Amino acid sequence: MKITEARVIVTCPDRNFVTLKIVTDDGLTGVGDATLNGRELAVAAYLTDHVVPLLIGRDAARIEDIWQYLYRGAYWRRGPVTMSAIAAVDTALWDIKGKAAGMPVYQLLGGRSREGVTVYGHANAETVDGILEEVAHYTALGYQAVRVQTGVPGLASTYGVSADRMFYEPADAALPTENVWSTPRYLDHVPGVFQRVREEFGPHLRLLHDVHHRLTPIEAARLGQSLEPYHLTWMEDPVPAELQEGFRLIRQHTTTPIAVGEVFNTIWDCKRLIDEQLIDYIRATVVHAGGITHLRRIFDYAAIHHVRSGSHGATDLSPVCMAAALHLDVSIPNFGLQEYMRHTEATDAVFPHTYHFADGYLHPSEEPGLGVDIDEELAARHPYRPAQLPINRLEDGTVHNW
Numbered sequence: 001m002k003i004t005e006a007r008v009i010v011t012c013p014d015r016n017f018v019t020l021k022i023v024t025d026d027g028l029t030g031v032g033d034a035t036l037n038g039r040e041l042a043v044a045a046y047l048t049d050h051v052v053p054l055l056i057g058r059d060a061a062r063i064e065d066i067w068q069y070l071y072r073g074a075y076w077r078r079g080p081v082t083m084s085a086i087a088a089v090d091t092a093l094w095d096i097k098g099k100a101a102g103m104p105v106y107q108l109l110g111g112r113s114r115e116g117v118t119v120y121g122h123a124n125a126e127t128v129d130g131i132l133e134e135v136a137h138y139t140a141l142g143y144q145a146v147r148v149q150t151g152v153p154g155l156a157s158t159y160g161v162s163a164d165r166m167f168y169e170p171a172d173a174a175l176p177t178e179n180v181w182s183t184p185r186y187l188d189h190v191p192g193v194f195q196r197v198r199e200e201f202g203p204h205l206r207l208l209h210d211v212h213h214r215l216t217p218i219e220a221a222r223l224g225q226s227l228e229p230y231h232l233t234w235m236e237d238p239v240p241a242e243l244q245e246g247f248r249l250i251r252q253h254t255t256t257p258i259a260v261g262e263v264f265n266t267i268w269d270c271k272r273l274i275d276e277q278l279i280d281y282i283r284a285t286v287v288h289a290g291g292i293t294h295l296r297r298i299f300d301y302a303a304i305h306h307v308r309s310g311s312h313g314a315t316d317l318s319p320v321c322m323a324a325a326l327h328l329d330v331s332i333p334n335f336g337l338q339e340y341m342r343h344t345e346a347t348d349a350v351f352p353h354t355y356h357f358a359d360g361y362l363h364p365s366e367e368p369g370l371g372v373d374i375d376e377e378l379a380a381r382h383p384y385r386p387a388q389l390p391i392n393r394l395e396d397g398t399v400h401n402w
């Protein structure tokens with residue numbers, strides 16, 4: 001099963017995606033997501049110039065060996081560009097292995113540990129009334145978990161709040177949009193919003209909130225405390241994760257569970273958070289954390305430390321990543337939740353897939369492999385459009401975390 005070709009496909013069906021398609025001499029193909037939002041072409045070049053030439057002629061069955069070859073062989077380890085490129089190769093090889101075995105990938109990972117993958121959707125609106133409507137919309141669709149993001153009075157725009165009902169698309173301009181942020185206004189406003197949502201929807205709906213790296217540890221501790229009466233499933237990315245000692249301080253002050261990890265690329269980015277049990281959910285995902293092989297390693301490590309998975313699943317993770325994530329989600333013992341921001345019709349058309357949503361759960365494909373593909377002809381009709389993530393400034397103009 002030798003690799004004869006590997007194509008890097010960049011397409012923009014409403015947003016940019018980078019996909020790797022690997023072809024073997026016995027006619028099998030596999031796909032992997034390599035999308036790094038706002039920095040797509042860096043990964044495309046890394047793959048085209050530095051990885052694809054290394055793959056030709058290699059045995060596609062040797063997934064672990066190829067992973068080690070690309071990781072150790074680069075010498076310059078880790079980082080989002082390298083790990084997204086390795087992830088794409090790894091994901092495509094699992095797809096091929098599943099097809100060769102005639103089994104969905106989750107069977108190769110040990111089989112099912114659950115009947116379906118519980119997902120959370122995004123209720124976002126400027127006003128509390130708008131949020132209540134959005135949450136009702138999700139519960140009517142069967143969702144058991146909803147992430148709530150709110151506008152903040154006095155701020156023109158806020159992370160996570162958009163005009164679209166089913167998704168939030170922050171990479172909105174060729175040069176970064178600039179937002180203005182105020183921590184005091186935010187901390188004053190958010191608890192009241194959750195109070196209203198809890199009053200309206202009762203104790204059982206699982207509620208989540210994404211802070212998007214904007215607070216200091218002591219501010220996050222205050223937010224966590226003020227949200228305790230509304231028993232959130234998690235408070236996400238409360239602080240930038242570079243300084244992981246910060247999480248210890250948050251932990252000492254609040255019982256609100258903590259989720260982190262969408263910007264992590266390897267086990268080394270979260271090892272301390274996991275082994276000191278400073279977090280409750282690890283949110284790394286297939287495309288940015290080295291593929292199925294490495295993410296499973298992270299989840300296994302998390303499992304022995306009582307930390308559950310909560311994989312990132314925003315629209316910038318393509319249906320190829322989502323398909324792969326679901327095979328892991330359904331098979332690991334310590335699954336927590338899966339984020340599910342829907343893709344647009346144009347995206348779904350370019351990436352035909354057979355995973356599906358029903359009654360609050362996503363179900364992985366039962367087809368051999370991942371159960372997702374890329375329609376290359378259609379993809380070619382959606383050329384790349386430069387789009388970057390926003391920049392955040394405080395009211396006095398200081399650059400802050402976005």
Ligand code: GCO
Pocket residue numbers: 037168170210212262312313314315316339389
């Ligand atoms: C999430 C994330 C996203 C990111 C986006 C960046 O929890 O879904 O925070 O909204 O901002 O994926 O590319």
Ligand code: MG
Pocket residue numbers: 210212236237262
């Ligand atoms: Mg997030």
